[in-house]
Amino acid sequence: MRGAVIHAPGDVRFEERDDPKIIHPTDAVIRTVATCVCGSDLWPYRGLEPVDAPHPMGHEYVGIVEEVGSEVRNVRPGQFVVGSFATSDNTCANCLNGWQSSCLHREFMSTCQADYVRIPNAHGTLVATDGHPDGESMPGLLAVSDVMGTGWYAAVAAEVKPGSTAVVVGDGAVGLCGVIAAKELGAERIIAMSRHEPRRKLAVEFGATDIVTERGEEGIARVKELTDGIGADSVLECVGTAEAMRQALRSARPGGNVGFVGVPHEVAVDGQELFFSHVGLRGGPAPVRRFLPDLIDRVLTGRINPGKVFDLTLPLDQVVEGYKAMDERRAIKALLKP
Amino acid sequence: MRGAVIHAPGDVRFEERDDPKIIHPTDAVIRTVATCVCGSDLWPYRGLEPVDAPHPMGHEYVGIVEEVGSEVRNVRPGQFVVGSFATSDNTCANCLNGWQSSCLHREFMSTCQADYVRIPNAHGTLVATDGHPDGESMPGLLAVSDVMGTGWYAAVAAEVKPGSTAVVVGDGAVGLCGVIAAKELGAERIIAMSRHEPRRKLAVEFGATDIVTERGEEGIARVKELTDGIGADSVLECVGTAEAMRQALRSARPGGNVGFVGVPHEVAVDGQELFFSHVGLRGGPAPVRRFLPDLIDRVLTGRINPGKVFDLTLPLDQVVEGYKAMDERRAIKALLKP
Numbered sequence: 001m002r003g004a005v006i007h008a009p010g011d012v013r014f015e016e017r018d019d020p021k022i023i024h025p026t027d028a029v030i031r032t033v034a035t036c037v038c039g040s041d042l043w044p045y046r047g048l049e050p051v052d053a054p055h056p057m058g059h060e061y062v063g064i065v066e067e068v069g070s071e072v073r074n075v076r077p078g079q080f081v082v083g084s085f086a087t088s089d090n091t092c093a094n095c096l097n098g099w100q101s102s103c104l105h106r107e108f109m110s111t112c113q114a115d116y117v118r119i120p121n122a123h124g125t126l127v128a129t130d131g132h133p134d135g136e137s138m139p140g141l142l143a144v145s146d147v148m149g150t151g152w153y154a155a156v157a158a159e160v161k162p163g164s165t166a167v168v169v170g171d172g173a174v175g176l177c178g179v180i181a182a183k184e185l186g187a188e189r190i191i192a193m194s195r196h197e198p199r200r201k202l203a204v205e206f207g208a209t210d211i212v213t214e215r216g217e218e219g220i221a222r223v224k225e226l227t228d229g230i231g232a233d234s235v236l237e238c239v240g241t242a243e244a245m246r247q248a249l250r251s252a253r254p255g256g257n258v259g260f261v262g263v264p265h266e267v268a269v270d271g272q273e274l275f276f277s278h279v280g281l282r283g284g285p286a287p288v289r290r291f292l293p294d295l296i297d298r299v300l301t302g303r304i305n306p307g308k309v310f311d312l313t314l315p316l317d318q319v320v321e322g323y324k325a326m327d328e329r330r331a332i333k334a335l336l337k338p
Numbered sequence: 339m340r341g342a343v344i345h346a347p348g349d350v351r352f353e354e355r356d357d358p359k360i361i362h363p364t365d366a367v368i369r370t371v372a373t374c375v376c377g378s379d380l381w382p383y384r385g386l387e388p389v390d391a392p393h394p395m396g397h398e399y400v401g402i403v404e405e406v407g408s409e410v411r412n413v414r415p416g417q418f419v420v421g422s423f424a425t426s427d428n429t430c431a432n433c434l435n436g437w438q439s440s441c442l443h444r445e446f447m448s449t450c451q452a453d454y455v456r457i458p459n460a461h462g463t464l465v466a467t468d469g470h471p472d473g474e475s476m477p478g479l480l481a482v483s484d485v486m487g488t489g490w491y492a493a494v495a496a497e498v499k500p501g502s503t504a505v506v507v508g509d510g511a512v513g514l515c516g517v518i519a520a521k522e523l524g525a526e527r528i529i530a531m532s533r534h535e536p537r538r539k540l541a542v543e544f545g546a547t548d549i550v551t552e553r554g555e556e557g558i559a560r561v562k563e564l565t566d567g568i569g570a571d572s573v574l575e576c577v578g579t580a581e582a583m584r585q586a587l588r589s590a591r592p593g594g595n596v597g598f599v600g601v602p603h604e605v606a607v608d609g610q611e612l613f614f615s616h617v618g619l620r621g622g623p624a625p626v627r628r629f630l631p632d633l634i635d636r637v638l639t640g641r642i643n644p645g646k647v648f649d650l651t652l653p654l655d656q657v658v659e660g661y662k663a664m665d666e667r668r669a670i671k672a673l674l675k676p
Contacts, residue, residue, distance in 0.1 A: 271604075
């Protein structure tokens with residue numbers, strides 16, 4: 001089969017790879033129906049994370065089950081399935097607590113920009129839909145496997161409540177899905193920080209009530225102006241840089257909450273500043289599995305449409321162009337079809 | 339009047355100071371009935387915080403109202419009152435949100451080891467008891483003004499829930515009060531980290547079910563052993579050092595919570611470690627005012643007895659001995675009577 005492999009920063013290739021096989025009895029192999037390029041894929045692509053050796057890429061997927069291991073009973077060949085970028089057995093103590101992305105048997109997916117994918121822990125990871133969803137809902141279901149699940153978790157971690165004010169730092173696909181989540185969880189005011197016209201428009205379409213284009217201290221001051229001088233109840237940090245974290249922490253009101261879902265790169269939180277801020281902080285790889293049934297339902301019923309974050313659709317064999325378009329910010333997010 | 343003044347590390351003196359006066363219409367002046375030495379007073383005493391110029395000490399107090407400013411209507415001269423170490427107007431947006439220790443008019447108390455004390459924002463800070471409480475409940479009421487209020491907040495910030503497992507890092511007066519709070523909030527298992535015999539005994543008396551004497555990596559491993567290998571639901575960090583914070587964060591389970599109430603000294607939280615831990619973190623100076631009526635009631639009805647953390651009672655003029663005894667760990671906490 002064919003799939004994407006990164007060889008060095010800036011050097012992603014679409015090449016022949018071994019067909020995936022069942023290795024453990026809890027594995028499944030799926031035929032990819034749609035996959036995509038993630039903002040986090042750009043870290044190694046841009047050389048901001050090391051690429052020590054060539055390795056496959058991609059962790060977002062929807063597909064048709066081809067084969068299952070002997071212990072996989074929740075899905076069967078032929079079913080359409082959605083999973084999470086983090087696999088989970090869904091039975092360990094952490095899974096039972098709702099933290100499937102800290103499953104004791106967790107494996108992070110990393111081979112999904114390909115025709116076929118092996119899903120470890122398939123029994124606890126994959127959720128089948130009723131029948132085969134139509135093409136229209138496909139992008140939304142794909143979004144659920146990571147960016148929508150992650151945006152949702154950001155809002156949950158930031159404790160967005162009905163009637164509250166939420167700020168979303170980051171206008172990438174996750175941030176935009178964070179706007180959807182904040183709205184669904186009842187935020188009355190949603191302040192999206194964005195200076196990029198097409199993203200701003202989508203943020204407003206998704207439910208943002210205010211746009212702040214300023215950054216840094218000016219951005220914080222603008223959020224304070226919009227929130228009676230004290231800051232927002234909830235802040236969703238969807239970037240992962242030190243600047244974004246500072247922005248997030250200082251935009252929250254005393255007693256407010258920051259949910260951070262951008263993988264932190266060289267971020268250190270000053271203990272004394274956090275202390276005196278009274279802000280609660282929780283982050284991590286989203287426990288998407290916890291939210292999957294609910295989010296699949298919201299997509300299939302048309303209540304939310306996170307598939308709109310895909311503003312570029314390419315055949316899988318043009319995956320390299322997907323990386324380029326996102327790197328150059330010509331696209332928010334590229335969907336790939338095998 | 340007389341009061342404590344720190345001149346340099348190790349040099350606290352009991353000397354003549356000006357009588358406090360009403361300065362603002364929201365002030366009150368109280369005659370101190372009891373005050374005490376706080377663990378945080380030891381930071382400058384030990385030279386771990388600079389002492390740039392001589393200044394009064396003390397931020398814990400119960401007393402009798404002597405005089406009130408024209409805008410103080412909640413208490414009147416002759417009443418017995420309890421307040422917080424952080425004053426608050428109890429009407430600003432932060433106060434209304436329950437974060438009185440982030441009041442927009444907050445002043446931290448710092449003159450309380452004295453015969454008389456001026457209380458800024460008295461209208462939003464002081465709570466009067468019905469009548470004059472007996473001597474037996476006095477230490478408990480004094481504890482409520484800081485250590486018990488702070489231990490309570492640590493447990494609330496760590497989201498202690500009925501049936502949960504809580505770890506308390508730090509066996510000072512705040513940590514011990516944290517054990518009381520965890521028990522009151524329904525923790526089924528309370529693991530106190532302590533290697534100091536008298537404190538261990540008090541922790542058990544207050545409700546600790548397990549004692550861990552190990553520290554650092556060994557302490558973390560021991561907590562994991564006691565919690566099915568995954569860590570505790572809630573951890574109360576009651577010290578303020580980098581080591582204690584590390585201990586706390588690594589003792590919590592994925593999705594668990596750390597409440598930190600020791601003022602952080604050179605603590606930086608690594609963003610990536612916090613991210614992958616899935617642990618929620620919230621700290622700060624306790625919004626004691628939020629809890630005051632409830633905690634006063636729990637003390638007066640005998641439901642809790644945090645006054646036991648005072649294992650040394652001295653006349654106020656021996657305040658210097660109070661500092662020494664605590665510095666040398668001969669006493670957990672010294673109560674001072676003018």
